Amino acid sequence: MVSPVLFWVVALLTVIPSLALLFARKAVHIAMSIVCVMVGLAAAYVGLGAPFLGVVQIVVYTGAVMMLFLFVLMLVGVDQREDLKETLRGQRWIALFTAGGLAILLISVIGRVSISPQEEQVGNPEDIALVLFDRYVLVMEVLGALLITAAVGALVMTHTPRLLPRKTQAEVHAARVLAGADPVNKPMPGVYARHNALDVPALDPDGNPIEHSVSRVLEVREQMSDGDEFRARLESTANPEDHQNPQAEAEGEK
Amino acid sequence: MNAINFVYLAAILFSIGSAAVLLRRNAIVAFMGVELMLNAANLALVAFSRLHGQLDGQIMAFFVMVVAAAEVVVGLAIIIAVFRARQTISLDEPAELKG
Amino acid sequence: MTSLIWLAIALPLASAAILLCLGRRADAWGHWMGVAASGGAFLVGLGALIELLGKAAEDRAVDTTLYTFIPGGDLHVDVGLLADPLSITFVLLITFVGTLIHVYSVAYMEHDPDRRRFFAYLNLFVAAMLLLVLADSYLLLFVGWEGVGLASYLLIGFWNQKREYATAANKAFFVNRVGDIGLIIAMGLMFTSFGALDFATVAEQAPSATTAQLTAIGLMLLVAACGKSAQFPLQSWLGDAMAGPTPVSALIHAATMVTAGVYLIVRSAPIFDGAPDARVVVAAVGAMTLLLGAFIGMAKDDIKKALAASTMSQIGYMMLAAGLGPIGYAFAIFHLVTHGFFKAGMFLGAGSVMHGMKDQVDMRRFGALRGAMIVTWVTFGLGWLAILGIPPFSGYFSKDKIIEAAFVGEGWQPWVFGGAALIGAGLTAFYMSRLFFMTFHGKARWTDDQHPHESPALMTVPMIILAVGSAFLGLFLAVGDRFTHWLEPVTGHAEHHDPVLPIPVLIAATLTLVVIGAGIAWVKYGRADVPEEAPAASLATLTARNDFFQDSVNRAVFQRPGQHLTRTLVYLDAAVVDGAVNKQARGWAGLGEASRRLQNGQVRTYAATMLVGLVILAAVIVVGGL
Structure with a gap:
């Protein structure tokens, strides 16, 4: 059983900040709201008997991913305010209807299933480690390779090649004199x-x-x-x- | 309280994320919508793990997190590359796919 | 030597290839190599002749198969060369006259920067012509047939920097195509009728074919012969073909190529033997062209065009003889050989005159050249006597026999054909004498800058040799019917028939007409003054001057309707065939245009599409209860 208090706290802590995605104007505010959502989800994980995932959620999402988002926001200009006025004709209604329809569909599907909950508690880090490095060890290795590839990919993509040869000190000086500075x-x-x-x-x-x-x-x-x-x-x-x-x-x- | 409620919560979060992807022009915000969708899926996985009393859901959620991390790295790098080339990260600008 | 007969083709062909490939590097010595190649071919032909003469008459046909040309199932064609009396006669005529003309050209073309190219084409022509006459099947003959057509085209348009010359070359090419179609159709008919294209099989199977088949094949062969030999109604190209250098006119458009049609008819004797109707048509075409050419020749002032008209007329004689059947074949070839000599000689003489008169061709500006060009005058005069048919010169023996043969037969035919041949002889005498007197006699009507002079020895020696041939070849070959017997293995033995009129009467009538014609010419053009400008003339003269309006007729009858037809077809093609395709394509394009709007380039629209698709799928699954 899960504590209803925990559930409602988590529900409020995730749904309300996540609405910022739709209505907030400043990207930084949205990012901070999402951080809040992530923390809420971490709490949910812990409450659901997955403390390891909860910690990983905090570390990976709040600590790494969202901070990365913030860094990129700084890079591209943190003070950009987005105009929420829709430019594509009909896009807003399509988005709201499909998202709403999706929610209704998912909820109706979930409502139909009947699962008898198991009372067995699983999820302590030791068990996860055993499974992870036993049955899923190959996937682990592949994911490691994927991460390295992603890192290299990001480096390649953000790397700007030098288009002009590096200027020597003499050239810099000559340019300055040419611009009228004191010799x-x-x-x-x-x-x-x-x-x-x-x-x-x-x-x-x-x-x-x-x-x-x-x-x-x-x-x-x-x-x-x-x-x-x-x-x-x-x-x-x-x-x-x-x-x-x-x-x-x-x-x-x- | 049944853990199935967390699955409902996950469905709602997923829908909000998808709406954000469709509605927001700022690429970073849309990307955050994608992240929210991934997290909603994670939440559902963890809830199912709890419901079934098996570890596989948690393992899947863990893998999703790893892949999401990789995805974020590459995605943000793409956004930066686009920003360098166009001085904007609006999704409406790069209309080169126009037929 | 008959087994080496392929050398006769290979030598000039190799020479042509070398001259064309080496380009300017061969300028210094190329013409002599051309002469040597042609001379070598003549020696090979001479060797073959000696070998054939050493054999019994019935063994005088040696077929050498070189390799398989088309090994295609039912159609199996070998490249084989047939050395028999007929082909060897042609080989000797072509290579002998050809070599003389090569020598002549060395001097005639001396100042032309493209002399080497000229000799290359000339050698190409000799090779193709030899292939034509030596081939042992219609298909291989066709290769040579096209080869001489190509060489003729290249040589007529040799000075293609002048637009009208290039046009003349095109005209010759096009008109020849019409004939070629005839030959192709004839080959197709032969293949369906006999299943083979070589002469031996065709001759073997021809008697068993129906008359209708043979007549169809014969008429198609006649179309081919008309195209190549400038016979009515495909005669229009020959006059314009005089645009080529004069040695070309002498070799190709007088002595050899234009007679290929006659060769084709004689070679196809087995077919015509079974198709008397086709033969009558051949004879009619020959008689018609004979008179047509004579009339045109009477009115022309251009010396080369007058000679061309004469060529047409003389080939008409040959066709007439060939159309008479077995009694005429040998005489057709006989006349062909003597004509090859005297007409080539006269063309060379005309070239010599032009050489001395700064390329003037208008006879009204000649006159009194007798004194300035003795050798030319004498050699031309011998040719003139030969073509007139004055005994004992060559033309008498060949032409008189044709006239006699034309009078053989029953019903209307001997009177019509014989009459045409007889009248033609008189007309020939008139126009050739007119030409001769206008050029060499009377008063000098030269333009101021012309200083006639005799041509160099390189030109006069071939003329002298040809003149000797014109004078005595006929006599030499006619004594004891030598030539007729020589050809007998090919043309078959002809029963002697008596003409409808006694032979002495015919000879007397012919000679009388010839003398009258020459006399009128002397009175009008030898003794009297010839105006320097062509006087206004009657409708008949104008008609002849304009080649019987052949170009206008062709234009009205063939070109205009053809153009209308092609235009209609083009319109139909554009409107119907292309129209359907284009409409369909436009439909697809419209569909693409419509679907293009979906690709608006907006990433978010694509995302929305994906999500909508997902929702629809999910809805189908959930609501459908799958």
Whole structure:
């Protein structure tokens, strides 16, 4: 006997999330609903006396398959929302009628059969292992081969062959120069040793600040420091004769 | 409570899965519908195993899971290949089978 | 040598193959190889002749079987060569005249860039013609028959860069096809009647066949002979065939190929012996063509076409003789041989004139060539005397015998056939003299740029040899009825019959008519001035000038209805046969079009189809309670 509580819990836990397949718009929501269905089914397996399958269900479906689905969803764009409006004429009605008809047919068939349930409890992992590696050992082996084939197949199918030869560093550099970039590295920012000078522009030989030596991020955040501020600080604390700003000197000469 | 109720549940889940395959244009969602159908079949198998007191149903369910795993791997690889070629995974787009 | 007679065919055939395969590499020496091949064939024929002469008359038929041609159940045909007096006569005529014409062509075609190809075709012709006459069955004869047709076609259209020449070649080919059909039907009839196609069996079984069968076969053979020999009503191609180089006209369209029809009739003597009606038709066709050709010849200004008309007329004589039955066969062949010499000689003479006159063929632009071309004048003159039938030249002995034979018989036939032959002799004298005088006598009517000159020795020597033959061959063969006896094993011994008129009267009448004809020609074309342009003429002359409107008649009688017939058939084919097929195909296409809509390319529709099918199946099983 199976606990009715278990049955109803499982029924609700599977049927309601599975309806998301029909009505949810976001693929991620559907995937998570299916994960829920899988967990519910695992519970059902355990309740039906098949703990091994229940665990396998969790591991394979929730752990591997559905995660794979999620990965692929990420790859193809997780934020795709599907328009549920039907494009094929009559497809919706055909689908609903056939699915409904199928359900009615199946249920009527099941209702007709009469099975006297066996009270014998089977399904502990040891028994399964004995059967699996004895009677079904050949099928086991073949399935192993199938899995490897599938893995190789997936690799082959998702592999993109290199269409162009790999670019060498020299070629990359030449392309950059051609696009108008600086032929050499940008100057390093900062000239003031007493300060964390990443936010201070470097100075060119004339003493003028080189604006683009500072990271663009700092520039956007308006965290770039001005040289003048430090000069003022320096001039106020030290001998102005020793630490004269070249820029100011140049201006003075003008 | 009779385990046959789980078979009814399996029938309903199977129907929902098949409706999803027919209705959804997103290939991944349709594929999930297929997975649901497989799981419904698994549930029925396990329930039958319980009803008959024999292990073969569970073994079949196990094999179905393995095959389904392989199928998912290949199917998703196909979806990715199609996506690379067409920048879409809508089932309505690849109409090359049109006669 | 009779066992080696196949060499006579093989030599020119091999030469033709070599010349055609080697291409330009053989340009330097190819023509001499062609001459050698033809000469070699002549030597083989000569050897066979000597061997046959050494045998008793009744043993003079050697049949050599080379291999089995068609080993097909009831129809068993061997490739066998028959060397008997008739075929050896032809072999010698073909190879002797052929070799001379080969030599002549070396000079005549000297400036033609395709001389090697010309010799290849010429050799091909010689090989095919020898096969035709040496074959011991109708089927093998047919192979040669088609071979000479092919060679004739290739040579008429040798200068096929000129469109009208190519058209002439096509015309000859088509008209010959009509005759070929006749031969094929005749072979079919023979096979059903006798069960074999070789001459020996046919001759053996012919007497036991019904007259109707023999008449049908004979008439079909006549159709074949008409096609090949340009006899009425299939004569239209010969005039146009003059488009070919003149040596071709001399060899193929005067001396040998066109006489193949006569050969066929004589060879089929056993059949015609049992079919007197067919023989009368043959004689009638011959008489008709004889007069037709003579009338056309009187009006033509083109020297080659006038000679072609003459050829037609002379072959008419031969057909007439062949149609007379056993008394005429030998004379038909006799006239064929002498005609082969003098007509080939005259064609070569015409070629020589054209050679000297820059390929001018209009006789109205000739005149007074006697002085410029002495050798040509003399040789042509001998041929002229021969064709006129002036004793003691060749033509007298052969033609006179035919006229005599034509007067033999009962009822209306001797008067009609004899009268036609007699009148034909007078007409021949007129038109040949006209041709001769217009070309060599009278005033010079040359165009300004023409400077007539004698041809080189390579051309004149063959002409001289042929002229000697024209002059004395008849006498040589007629003395003691040598030729008739020689042919007797084939043609059978003919009882001597007296003509309805005494022979001296006939000879006198013939010669009188000839002299009158030649005299009129001298008055009109020798002494008087010949206008350079053809004057406006009476309806009769116009008719003759236009070959009795043969092309128009053919067009109206055969081509137009044929076209209508084919058009109707095409329409029927398109509307009915194709129509049914197309309609059916359209139906299937419509079905496909309809079912194509199911294949809309939408994966989900396919999935829906699958599921619907599944549900229907399940419903059938569940509701049907299976």
